[in-house]
Amino acid sequence: MSRLSEFLARIGTARLPSARPEVRAPQLDATDLVSLFIRRLEEVDGVVHRTDPVEVVAGLARRLGTDRYLSWDPDRLPVPGLVAELETLGIERHTGPGREEVPLGVTGADAGLAESGTVVLIAGPGRPRHPSLLPEVHVALLRVDLLHRSLTHWMLEHPQALSEGSGLIMITGPSRTADIEQQLNLGVHGPREVHVVLVGA
């Protein structure tokens, strides 16, 4: 890129303080991460479950009137045997075309952020983006030991996370808008419902 040096040559020196500040995680009162996560996700209209993940997914499928769901590859989910157990209940993992018609999506999660009620998902082989994006309802299976206090706490501990996959997504509750007269509406483009099942709690 020979043009880069030419492009950069236009950029002069700003008369601004130039010392690089040290990023430290904010000082917060100690608290139980699990109950904080539950409270914060509920505040943004998410639902937290601490029951059997198979039952949660099967219950949602029944309510949605579907026998199919989209998901990460079975061996990428933090609950071994989930896909097989759902199959015995007649609920099948959908693959191939027509995925935009499936109302339920199941994924794992790479981290949970208690302060904001957020789940972090890193895309990769066997961990596609669409199960948490296209369906009406998204279920994330989150291992309790992956809970962190805040985004800043987690990022300081995992500086490599952004480079681990081509896509990283942080999800804080269901899709929302207040564009029309500041009235809250859920499910504009992304899922209308976000469920997090805490695993290993």
Add this chain to the structure above:
Amino acid sequence: MSELRTRMSAAIGTAPVEATRRGAERLAELRRRAETDYPPMGEMRDLARAIRLHTLANLHRYLSEFCESAQRAGTRVHLAADAAEANSIVESILRAAGARTVVKSKSMLTEEIGLNHALDGFRVTETDLGEFIVQIAGDRPSHIIAPVMHRTRQEIGRLFADVLGVAYTDDPPQLNDIARSHLRRRFLEADAGITGANFAVASTGSVVLVTNEGNGRMCTSLPPVHIALVGIERLVPSPAELAVLLEVLARSATGQRLSVYTTVVTGPRRPDEEDGPVETHVVLVDNGRSRVLASEDAEILACIRCGACLNVCPVYREVGGHAYGGVYPGPVGAVLQPALGVGSADLPFASSLCGACREACPVRIDIPRLLVGLRHRLVDRSSFSWLGLGLEAYSRVASNPTAWRLFLSLGSFGLRTAARDGWIGRLPFHASAWTAHRDLPGPGAPPFRVWWRNRNR
């Protein structure tokens, strides 16, 4: 009256501006609540400010680091000196990819460079609900983060009925569903997704996008080509700094602890990945920013586009977003637009300098100071000024006791002549601006200086 003053005066009290005021007040309240709810917020804002200033001071270095990291991740980086170049780069990427339909996520930068207009040979759909409404109405956004704050749901209902051919409804959830299914089809068929970027991370080459609706995710996940337009000042050094800025941005913009979706794109999909873009492009856009960086207004580039300064500004609340003209309204726009050399030259005067913006700004930009600086340079530029002449004359009169007494007697005589029943309803020339809206009390009798003299005898 200047064009700007005429526009602003005309806007006061109109229905769209009243709607804007209600929206601004609500967002300001949400921000205040988020700030009180999170004790470390003050500290986080200080840190965010230091991060932004440090990055700007070392922008040269971080830009070259970003280019290297992005290319390592498989992203093609393009450099655009100005709007025309940015638009033609995007057009040639789309042509090379054989793209015809494009979905777009809300971006101030693409508004600034007029990208949609430049892409009139393609089918471009704005996908942020507010921005979609702006697009089909042929309107302009009135707020940085809430583009249709000035429209009522009845207007939006009629618009949907007219343009999309659906039955009229003014029920927001139903309007929402209409837009959802209409736009879902567009996402699935799009050849390319175009987005802006809230941040770009130098050490990883990532582009970071914040949305609440999920349209940013759609635009970066479904189409085979993703193009991000990134203002050169959007950089952050590394993921740790990014985290601080994301936390501060969400709380300042809407009072959320984090926005619903934070999407990070670090290159195209990797081998064996099932979805994600096959091609990722970043267009780094200067368009006047390097000039601002070298100027006295450099601090304004620290802005993270949260809109907090708009929401608290008494002028914005009275005149709304459109009256400012141009793309960036409110206090930040009153600095940024003149600094970039766009919009009305007298924008820096569209402020009472009350300082509410400086207090609300998450990165503590001293907007009043920047406004005064811009005013100063505007006044200096004009060689002749009535104000200068008037002040000169005043200072001569006020420093000579005899002249001063004569001036007061003449003034008092003039005012007494103008008064009717102790009140002055109309004054001539420039003074009429005062009496256009209120009466002025006539001079008291006897004048204070006479009363004082007699009292001391």
